[in-house]
Amino acid sequence: xxxxxxxxxxxxxxxxxxxxxxxxxxxxxxxxxxxxxxxxxxxxxxxxxxxxxxxxxxxxxxxxxxxxxxxxxxxxxxxxxxxxxxxxxxxxxxxxxxxxxxxxxxxxxxxxxxxxxxxxxxxxxxxxxxxxxxxxxxxxxxxxxxxxxxxxxxxxxxxxxxxxxxxxxxxxxxxxxxxxxxxxxxxxxxxxxxxxxxxxxxxxxxxxxxxxxxxxxxxxxxxxxxxxxxxxxxxxxxxxxxxxxxxxxxxxxxxxxxxxxxxxxxxxxxxxxxxxxxxxxxxxxxxxx
Amino acid sequence: xxxxxxxxxxxxxxxxxxxxxxxxxxxxxxxxxxxxxxxxxxxxxxxxxxxxxxxxxxxxxxxxxxxxxxxxxxxxxxxxxxxxxxxxxxxxxxxxxxxxxxxxxxxxxxxxxxxxxxxxxxxxxxxxxxxxxxxxxxxxxxxxxxxxxxxxxxxxxxxxxxxxxxxxxxxxxxxxxxxxxxxxxxxxxxxxxxxxxxxxxxxxxxxxxxxxxxxxxxxxxxxxxxxxxxxxxxxxxxxxxxxxxxxxxxxxxxxxxxxxxxxxxx
Numbered sequence: 362x363x364x365x366x367x368x369x370x371x372x373x374x375x376x377x378x379x380x381x382x383x384x385x386x387x388x389x390x391x392x393x394x395x396x397x398x399x400x401x402x403x404x405x406x407x408x409x410x411x412x413x414x415x416x417x418x419x420x421x422x423x424x425x426x427x428x429x430x431x432x433x434x435x436x437x438x439x440x441x442x443x444x445x446x447x448x449x450x451x452x453x454x455x456x457x458x459x460x461x462x463x464x465x466x467x468x469x470x471x472x473x474x475x476x477x478x479x480x481x482x483x484x485x486x487x488x489x490x491x492x493x494x495x496x497x498x499x500x501x502x503x504x505x506x507x508x509x510x511x512x513x514x515x516x517x518x519x520x521x522x523x524x525x526x527x528x529x530x531x532x533x534x535x536x537x538x539x540x541x542x543x544x545x546x547x548x549x550x551x552x553x554x555x556x557x558x559x560x561x562x563x564x565x566x567x568x569x570x571x572x573x574x575x576x577x578x579x580x581x582x583x584x585x586x587x588x589x590x591x592x593x594x595x596x597x598x599x600x601x602x603x604x605x606x607x608x609x610x611x612x613x614x615x616x617x618x619x620x621x622x623x624x625x626x627x628x629x630x631x632x633x634x635x636x637x638x639x640x641x642x643x644x645x646x647x648x649x650x
Numbered sequence: 651x652x653x654x655x656x657x658x659x660x661x662x663x664x665x666x667x668x669x670x671x672x673x674x675x676x677x678x679x680x681x682x683x684x685x686x687x688x689x690x691x692x693x694x695x696x697x698x699x700x701x702x703x704x705x706x707x708x709x710x711x712x713x714x715x716x717x718x719x720x721x722x723x724x725x726x727x728x729x730x731x732x733x734x735x736x737x738x739x740x741x742x743x744x745x746x747x748x749x750x751x752x753x754x755x756x757x758x759x760x761x762x763x764x765x766x767x768x769x770x771x772x773x774x775x776x777x778x779x780x781x782x783x784x785x786x787x788x789x790x791x792x793x794x795x796x797x798x799x800x801x802x803x804x805x806x807x808x809x810x811x812x813x814x815x816x817x818x819x820x821x822x823x824x825x826x827x828x829x830x831x832x833x834x835x836x837x838x839x840x841x842x843x844x845x846x847x848x849x850x851x852x853x854x855x856x857x858x859x860x861x862x863x864x865x866x867x868x869x870x871x872x873x874x875x876x877x878x879x880x881x882x883x884x885x886x887x888x889x890x891x892x893x894x895x896x897x898x899x900x901x902x903x904x905x906x907x908x909x910x911x912x913x914x915x916x
Contacts, residue, residue, distance in 0.1 A: 377816075377822055378741065380822045381736070381737045381740045381741050381822075382737065382741065383737075384733040384734065384736060384737035385733070385734050385737040385738065385741075385746075385749060387729065387730040387733060387734070388730040388731055388733065388734035388753065388793055388797070389734070389749065389752075391726075391730055391786075391789065391790045391793065392752060392753065392755070392756075392790060392793065395768070395771075395786055395787065395790045396755065396756060396764065396790045396791070397755070398771065399764065399767030399768045399770070399771040400759070400763065400764065400767045401767075402767050402770050402771055403763060403766050403767040403770075406766075406770065448666050451659070451662050451663055451666060452663045452666050452667060454659065454663075455659045455660060455662070455663030456663070458656070458659070459660075467663070467667060469902070470667040470670060470671050471667070471670065472898060472902075473670075473671060473894075473895065473898060474670045474671055474674060476847065476894045476897070476898050477674055477890070477891055477894050478850075478851035478853075478868065478890065478894075479851075480851065480853055480868050480871055480872060480875075481674070481677070481871070481887045481890050481891065482673070482674060483875075484677070484871065484875055484883060484884075484887050485673050485674045485675075485676050485677050485887065486673060487875065487879070488676050488677060488680055488688055488884065489673055489676050493687075493688075493689075494688075495676055495680070495689075495690055498689070498690070525669070525670065525673070528666070528670055529670070582758070585760065586759075586760025586761065586762060586763070588760075588761070588762050588854055589853060589854070589872075593875055602762075603760060603762040606762050606766070607762060607857075610766060610769075610858075616770075619766060620766055623760075623762060623763040623766050623767075624763070626760055626762070626763060627759050627760065627763040630758060630759065630760060631758065631759070634758055
């Protein structure tokens with residue numbers, strides 16, 4: 362402290378720097394003390410409970426139920442990412458090609474569901490899709506079906522809810538990328554004799570590669586850790602990692618197993634982000650929409 | 651050029667946008683059902699479930715707790731996050747780049763991982779089930795939103811303004827409060843809105859650290875969905891959607907102002 366004040370006296374310009382450095386302090390203290398430290402706690406528990414060592418991590422290779430949760434998570438995350446990217450690309454592309462006014466409206470249609478909490482959205486889906494729900498009642502009322510369609514409390518329900526939750530992320534990422542593309546390039550391609558399909562495939566699509574990559578990674582890593590939507594729409598039958606972890610902690614009190622899976626999940630996500638940061642600017646990916 | 655396959659593109663995009671927007675609206679008619687179970691209103695409309703929302707002490711206390719937690723955690727995140735973003739902007743070095751990257755950690759790491767960590771941490775500190783505990787946890791996870799929006803705002807601010815203020819004799823605090831902050835107000839407000847919505851909607855952390863004393867609105871909805879699917883949830887959901895819509899419109903207005911300033915300043 363005294364060293365700092367002498368520098369301040371001797372070199373006023375450095376004093377100003379000191380002031381700005383101090384401005385970082387509250388956020389850093391919060392982040393390190395209440396975020397990073399508890400995360401280290403998770404890693405620590407995973408190698409100390411119930412006994413020290415990597416015993417918990419062995420379960421990744423030996424436990425059938427752990428592997429089932431991992432497989433379910435991977436499968437759902439990949440399917441969600443695939444469907445979301447295709448649907449998201451269609452919307453983002455249509456937005457890019459639309460008029461200014463239409464773009465604003467479309468953007469609003471993307472942001473509105475994005476801002477509604479996943480909890481409320483999952484509840485809306487349950488109301489719509491459960492066997493006594495609005496959709497099944499209506500369909501049976503018109504005589505189109507005899508038996509209710511099983512749309513929730515299974516993997517179909519989880520996929521519908523997750524694609525719905527992830528679409529805005531994909532659309533916003535892709536659209537941000539597409540906005541930087543000069544549409545006259547397409548006109549030029551057409552003028553040089555390319556058909557509409559060729560102009561899209563060989564001119565537009567390659568330029569959206571960073572957007573596709575960004576959206577894929579973003580949707581995939583968020584899907585990996587999803588909890589609320591699969592828990593509600595899966596009805597406990599489609600256990601993804603996050604819900605499985607919560608079960609270990611709340612029901613069976615197996616902290617070692619729960620923290621091991623949480624650590625694995627966290628490290629996987631960080632690993633994917635790190636790989637990605639070598640290709641793209643990650644901070645821009647997380648810019649609030 | 652836009653005509654080729656344009657119709658198909660527009661129809662598909664329209665359908666996907668409908669899939670995005672429409673499902674949420676189902677909660678409005680359902681909230682008016684006269685029945686005691688989740689259904690579309692049949693044989694008349696009833697406001698009883700909305701009445702429950704505004705008279706039942708459980709829902710009322712949930713609303714109160716959520717408002718209190720979201721307001722205080724937003725204030726904390728705003729103060730710390732804005733200061734941090736300004737400090738990083740002014741210092742501008744590789745180290746501050748690292749600080750800014752660290753600040754987005756809570757957006758990257760799945761919430762369930764943090765929920766386990768903060769739960770054990772709070773057991774040690776005896777903060778389980780306390781308002782203070784939830785406020786702090788929501789503040790730290792709300793930080794990234796503030797840092798990102800304020801940083802975006804600062805990117806449009808000419809650093810020469812700050813130098814000019816200083817050379818005209820303003821002290822650092824004066825420069826901050828009279829020159830820098832007024833110029834990035836839209837960014838700060840946007841960050842505050844994001845942080846507020848984050849806390850207002852947050853469920854997973856609260857499930858873990860709320861104990862048996864605290865029940866925020868999302869937690870009441872969660873319990874309701876898992877227990878009895880009471881139509882009162884539809885009324886709550888409708889109210890939340892309307893609230894979200896209002897906040898979103900404010901934010902879009904702010905964003906337009908921010909873009910306007912950016913355009914004016916360049």
